[in-house]
Amino acid sequence: MLFYAAASAATALSVNFATFAACRFFTGMGIGGEYAAINSAIDELIPARMRGKVDLAINGSYWVGAALGAVVSSVFLDPAVLGHRWGWRAAFGLGAVLSPAILVMRHFVPESPRWLMVHGRHRAAEAIVRDIETNHAHRVTDPAPLRTIRIAVGRRFGLADVAGIVLTQYRSRAVFCLSLMIAQAFFYNAIFFTYALTLTRFYGVLPEHVGSFILPFALGNLLGPLVLGHFFDTIGRKKMIAFTYGTSGLLLLLTGYWFDQGLLTSATHALMWSASFFFASAAASSAYLTVSELFPLEIRALAIALFYAVGTGTGGLLAPALFGKLIESGSRRALFAGYAVAAALMVGAAAITLVLGVAAEGRALEDIAAPLSALDRDS
Numbered sequence: 568m569l570f571y572a573a574a575s576a577a578t579a580l581s582v583n584f585a586t587f588a589a590c591r592f593f594t595g596m597g598i599g600g601e602y603a604a605i606n607s608a609i610d611e612l613i614p615a616r617m618r619g620k621v622d623l624a625i626n627g628s629y630w631v632g633a634a635l636g637a638v639v640s641s642v643f644l645d646p647a648v649l650g651h652r653w654g655w656r657a658a659f660g661l662g663a664v665l666s667p668a669i670l671v672m673r674h675f676v677p678e679s680p681r682w683l684m685v686h687g688r689h690r691a692a693e694a695i696v697r698d699i700e701t702n703h704a705h706r707v708t709d710p711a712p713l714r715t716i717r718i719a720v721g722r723r724f725g726l727a728d729v730a731g732i733v734l735t736q737y738r739s740r741a742v743f744c745l746s747l748m749i750a751q752a753f754f755y756n757a758i759f760f761t762y763a764l765t766l767t768r769f770y771g772v773l774p775e776h777v778g779s780f781i782l783p784f785a786l787g788n789l790l791g792p793l794v795l796g797h798f799f800d801t802i803g804r805k806k807m808i809a810f811t812y813g814t815s816g817l818l819l820l821l822t823g824y825w826f827d828q829g830l831l832t833s834a835t836h837a838l839m840w841s842a843s844f845f846f847a848s849a850a851a852s853s854a855y856l857t858v859s860e861l862f863p864l865e866i867r868a869l870a871i872a873l874f875y876a877v878g879t880g881t882g883g884l885l886a887p888a889l890f891g892k893l894i895e896s897g898s899r900r901a902l903f904a905g906y907a908v909a910a911a912l913m914v915g916a917a918a919i920t921l922v923l924g925v926a927a928e929g930r931a932l933e934d935i936a937a938p939l940s941a942l943d944r945d946s
Contacts, residue, residue: 568673571597572666579660599879603872606859610867611679615929619799619856626852627792634785636662641778651774681864681932685940687720716933718940722865729869732939733862740861743923747854748878750812750916754819754847756879756886757909758840759784764894765902769826770833780837787841791848799853805924808853809917815847816913823906827899850913854878860927864938 574593581587606622613621639661643654683692724732733741766772766780791811799807822839825831831839855871862870886909893905927935 568597568601568666568670571601572663575659575666576663579656579658579663581656599872599875602855602875603868606855606871607868608676608679610856610859610932611681611864612677615931617800618860619804619853619928620796622856622859623792623796623799623849623852626855627789627796627848630785630789630848634782634789637778637781637785641776644774644778685718685720685722685865685938716938716941718938720940722940724866724869724939726869726873729866729873732866733870733873737862737936739923740925743919743925744854744858744861744874745877746916746919747808747812747850747857748874749881750912751847751851751854752878752882753886753912754815754882754909755851756883757890757905758819758844760887761890761894762840764891766833766837768894768897769899769902770836772833780833783837783841784844787843787845788848791845792852795846795849796852799849799856800928803926803928804853804857805920805926808850808857808924809920811846811850811853812913812920813917815843815845815850816910816917818843818846819906819913820910823903823910826906827903829899847913857925857927860932860935861925863936864932865940 571594574590574597578587578590578594581590605625609622609625610618636658640654640658643649643657644651645654648654649657677695677698678691680692680695683689683695762781762784763774763777766777767774772780795807795811818839822831822836822843825839826836855875858871858874859867889908890902890905893902896902925935933941
């Protein structure tokens with residue numbers, strides 16, 4: 568968070584495009600680290616019976632910030648307020664100012680007892696579990712049978728170890744997770760990061776008005792995980808992941824076709840994107856949930872980091888560059904072809920889920936992937 572806050576503040580003070588790009592690079596590093604920390608913490612602290620619902624809701628809360636950012640940017644960029652020259656600096660500066668509040672909230676989030684155990688900090692782990700049992704155990708109506716796992720503490724794993732373990736012991740899960748991460752990263756980066764360009768180029772929307780179009784888009788992204796998250800725990804991971812990936816891809820394909828045929832206005836186009844991303848947001852959140860569930864405790868955060876880096880590196884680098892060129896061409900048919908590629912990746916990921924997906928709903932993390940430091944397991 569400190570890394571992110573410093574980079575955001577520096578962005579507001581950029582003197583040219585090169586320094587701006589460098590500051591955004593370091594901001595992205597902070598965000599990438601946050602994804603690994605947040606998703607591993609969620610899974611290790613939330614009961615198995617509601618892990619999917621909570622994980623999707625927290626990941627989806629990103630769009631609350633996106634909506635607020637859209638409102639703030641519209642105000643700051645208004646020529647009657649700060650205008651284009653200073654408004655963007657104020658917007659990035661505000662992001663840095665808000666970061667200390669998040670740091671304060673961190674003090675109320677306990678460390679993972681699982682992580683503490685494998686690092687030999689037994690007393691700290693016991694204190695956290697005792698507090699949870701004292702304050703929340705009365706809410707549990709269906710406790711799982713007691714099991715024990717003997718572990719050897721003190722092992723350390725680096726990124727190279729993670730890559731080796733993932734690509735050998737968990738090869739099919741690696742293919743599954745890569746398909747989810749790459750598809751959602753390409754899908755999001757293709758649309759969201761060229762959203763403003765599409766509106767201004769093809770519909771003549773003024774830059775200072777783009778924020779108002781992001782609001783319904785953000786609302787669809789926010790509601791998707793909140794409404795659908797519960798079903799990832801009840802209907803199941805495989806069915807819901809396949810459903811959300813496939814549905815969002817098909818809706819984007821339909822949007823692209825109507826766009827190519829000139830049947831959409833700026834408002835109806837934005838509404839179609841919102842409908843597509845209602846499902847895509849749940850799909851993307853489920854990708855982070857999946858990666859954090861399917862690999863052992865000791866490498867969980869690094870596995871998230873690895874797949875996040877590969878997925879974002881692939882989709883995040885290729886999609887904006889490709890769609891920027893397609894939009895620059897001014898051809899609706901060319902942009903439709905780009906939409907079709909993004910849709911195909913999402914539908915393909917849905918198909919892979921039906922073959923390689925893991926039914927992780929309601930299961931303890933240690934049942935899904937045994938700790939690497941486990942010596943044996945008793946029932």
